[in-house]
Amino acid sequence: xxxxxxxxGASSERDVALASAAQIVPALRGRGHEVAVVDIxxxxxxxxxxxxxxxxxxxxxxxxxxxxxxxxxxxxxxxxGDMPVVRSADVxxxxxxxxxxxxxxLQALLEVIGVPYTGSGPIxxxxxxxxxxxxxxxLDAGVPTADWRMAPVDEAEATAALGLPLVVKPSKQGSTVxxxxxxAASELPAAVAEARRHDDEVMLERFxxxxxxxxxVLEGRGLAVGEIIPKHELFDYECKYTPGMSEEIFPAxxxxxVADEVRRxxxxxxxxxxxxxxxxxxxxxxxxxxxxxxxxxxxxxxxxTSLMPQSAAAVGVPFGELCERICRGALGRxx
Numbered sequence: 367x368x369x370x371x372x373x374x375g376a377s378s379e380r381d382v383a384l385a386s387a388a389q390i391v392p393a394l395r396g397r398g399h400e401v402a403v404v405d406i407x408x409x410x411x412x413x414x415x416x417x418x419x420x421x422x423x424x425x426x427x428x429x430x431x432x433x434x435x436x437x438x439x440x441x442x443x444x445x446x447g448d449m450p451v452v453r454s455a456d457v458x459x460x461x462x463x464x465x466x467x468x469x470x471x472l473q474a475l476l477e478v479i480g481v482p483y484t485g486s487g488p489i490x491x492x493x494x495x496x497x498x499x500x501x502x503x504x505l506d507a508g509v510p511t512a513d514w515r516m517a518p519v520d521e522a523e524a525t526a527a528l529g530l531p532l533v534v535k536p537s538k539q540g541s542t543v544x545x546x547x548x549x550a551a552s553e554l555p556a557a558v559a560e561a562r563r564h565d566d567e568v569m570l571e572r573f574x575x576x577x578x579x580x581x582x583v584l585e586g587r588g589l590a591v592g593e594i595i596p597k598h599e600l601f602d603y604e605c606k607y608t609p610g611m612s613e614e615i616f617p618a619x620x621x622x623x624v625a626d627e628v629r630r631x632x633x634x635x636x637x638x639x640x641x642x643x644x645x646x647x648x649x650x651x652x653x654x655x656x657x658x659x660x661x662x663x664x665x666x667x668x669x670x671t672s673l674m675p676q677s678a679a680a681v682g683v684p685f686g687e688l689c690e691r692i693c694r695g696a697l698g699r700x701x
Contacts (some may be wrong), residue, residue, distance in 0.1 A: 368400045368456045368457075369400065369457055370455040371387050371390055371401060371402070371459045372458055372460050372461065372462060372483075373420075373461040374407050374419070374462075375405075375466065376465060376466075377462075377466070377468075378428040378429065378434065378465070378544075379428065379465070379539075379543065380407075381428070381429060382669060383463045383464075383467065384405075384419060384420055384461075385422075385667075385669040386668035386669050387420055389670060389675075389685065390689055391403060391416065393686040393689045394690065394693075396686055397686045397690050399690075402451040404442075404446070404452065406441055406467065407441055407442065409449075410451055424669065428543050447475075447479040453481065456482070456697070457481070457482045457483065457484065457696050458483040459483075460484050460665055467665070468485075468491060468495055468664060469495040469496075470490075470492030471488075473485070473487055483696055484642075484665075484693060485665050486642035486645070490639050490640040490641040490664065493639045494639045494641065494662045496538055497514075498567070500639060500661065501514060504638060507635065507638035509631050509638065511660075512573075513527065513528055516537070516568070516570075517558050517568040519570060521555075528573075531549045531573045532547075532548050532570055532571060533545065533547055533548070533570070533572075533573050534558055534568065534569070534570050538567060543564050544561045545561070546560055554570075558570075575650075575652060576652040577593055578593065578648070578649075579593055579649040580646060580673050581628050582644065582646050582666070582673070582678055583645045583647060585691070586633065588630070589680070591620060592617065592677055593619070593620075594612055594613070594615075595613040596612040614673065616676045616680035620651075628649055631647075631649070631659060632649075635647050635659050635662050639664075642696075644666075645662050645663060646666035646673060647659065647661075
């Protein structure tokens with residue numbers, strides 16, 4: 367196949383997107399495919415220049431928002447359809463996370479261009495990116511999720527309803543960017559302000575103690591359930607993308623009925639959001655044995671430390687095969 371990997375962009379997860387592309391590109395070439403790279407903030411990247419773009423590690427914190435705002439003005443989204451490496455591709459592999467690359471904006475444009483692309487369509491991408499809407503759909507589908515409120519909200523009412531600690535986070539971001547665990551009501555204004563640096567909509571959510579679980583969904587079935595044990599209180603940006611900052615166990619040490627229920631709920635959540643051939647669904651398992659869906663990732667990370675590849679590998683799907691099946695899923699969706 368002729369595959370063009372779209373990566374980079376100007377979201378808070380730009381560095382993660384580049385790190386994903388750094389793994390995807392050689393994996394697909396190793397399977398015999400012709401692969402080109404486009405940074406949607408810079409344009410086509412010749413193969414000789416790929417190491418300079420894709421060879422960097424993800425930092426301990428996301429890029430500065432002001433730097434990203436400057437890059438946002440240079441996004442090449444509207445010109446993608448004029449690029450030969452885009453027009454001539456059999457499939458576009460979206461190694462993008464957050465922002466326009468994952469919220470349905472780019473997907474809508476690609477529908478017009480008419481080249482098959484990986485991941486989910488415009489509607490599913492938008493539904494999953496908006497945590498408020500996705501949680502409403504989870505509940506309708508019978509998938510438990512923690513109680514929440516959307517800012518602005520009366521602080522006293524929010525803390526009375528959700529309890530302390532509670533989680534404050536941007537409604538349309540990933541990788542725990544802008545997220546704060548609030549342990550005292552006095553911390554709420556600063557936490558909301560931090561979340562607003564990354565998104566106009568801010569969610570306040572009941573904090574669920576317990577074990578952090580995740581599972582990949584591929585071609586309609588749940589893969590191996592994993593458990594994440596971070597070095598920090600939460601599985602935050604640094605723990606996600608810094609080797610050694612978390613322990614990730616695939617498959618998780620769970621009784622089989624619990625693992626089966628995680629997979630069942632993950633497939634339900636995936637379907638409720640009208641998603642494509644793959645996703646990754648995150649849960650908390652509380653001390654009483656209750657499962658709570660946190661979110662669904664429509665373009666889960668594919669970095670060297672990412673969870674979707676580990677979930678697949680634990681059921682016998684190596685990374686190169688996973689990337690190829692994701693591409694074939696895109697072709698199947700188009701057909």
